[in-house]
Amino acid sequence: DIQMTQSPSSLSxxxxxxxxxxxxxxxxxxxxxxxxxxxxGKAPKLLIYAASSLQGGVPSRFSGSGSGTDFTLTINSLQxxxxxxxxxxxxxxxxxxxxxxxxxxx
Amino acid sequence: xxxxxxxxxxxxxxxxxxxLTCAVYGGSFxxxxxxxxxxxxxxxxxxxxxxxxxxxxxxxxxxxSRVTISIDTSKNQFxxxxxxxxxxxxxxxxxxSFPKHLVPRIDIWGQGTMVTVSS
Numbered sequence: 001d002i003q004m005t006q007s008p009s010s011l012s013x014x015x016x017x018x019x020x021x022x023x024x025x026x027x028x029x030x031x032x033x034x035x036x037x038x039x040x041g042k043a044p045k046l047l048i049y050a051a052s053s054l055q056g057g058v059p060s061r062f063s064g065s066g067s068g069t070d071f072t073l074t075i076n077s078l079q080x081x082x083x084x085x086x087x088x089x090x091x092x093x094x095x096x097x098x099x100x101x102x103x104x105x106x
Numbered sequence: 107x108x109x110x111x112x113x114x115x116x117x118x119x120x121x122x123x124x125x126l127t128c129a130v131y132g133g134s135f136x137x138x139x140x141x142x143x144x145x146x147x148x149x150x151x152x153x154x155x156x157x158x159x160x161x162x163x164x165x166x167x168x169x170x171s172r173v174t175i176s177i178d179t180s181k182n183q184f185x186x187x188x189x190x191x192x193x194x195x196x197x198x199x200x201x202x203s204f205p206k207h208l209v210p211r212i213d214i215w216g217q218g219t220m221v222t223v224s225s
Contacts, residue, residue, distance in 0.1 A: 095165075098152070
């Protein structure tokens with residue numbers, strides 16, 4: 001299985017900040033990397049697919065980059081609704097695996 | 107716009123079989139793979155497996171011996187069965203749409219079903 005490692009596991013930030021979350025794959029996955037946002041009691045929501053493509057309807061303050069094994073999710077100018085848990089996921093090969101999550105807190 | 111509606115028993119005893127169904131509304135049933143993902147309380151996400159409209163399946167090897175995913179194209183529904191459950195199977199179970207064109211990604215999620223295994 002491909003292991004996905006996110007850092008940090010938790011992050012404190014303020015409204016207006018810029019934050020970056022990293023995700024590392026245990027082997028190369030090209031750009032087969034997706035990012036999801038999950039709020040308590042809700043299903044995850046797709047933010048970024050193919051490492052850097054913004055899902056429709058997602059604000060442009062979210063961006064993704066990377067290829068191979070190292071990826072980043074950047075959120076510019078944090079808004080109150082952005083405080084949530086973020087997961088990366090590789091879709092390069094089955095079993096599709098997720099990072100352990102990064103909880104973004106105020 | 108595709109919507110997913112899932113249902114199934116929420117409380118099971120150890121050794122019983124978990125059974126969940128997910129209905130697909132809108133869109134084309136043949137456009138995607140249809141997946142199940144679970145999330146234990148307070149923990150991360152685990153992909154369980156997937157099926158396409160032809161009935162071709164892929165399972166997570168960690169669960170493969172206990173999992174069956176099936177499809178009913180006449181009803182636009184797909185189902186999950188997980189046998190011999192234990193407390194470790196307690197989780198929120200999500201059905202999801204997992205289109206494979208370009209880079210595969212989970213674009214639509216069901217509302218989730220909390221399944222508790224307890225004697």
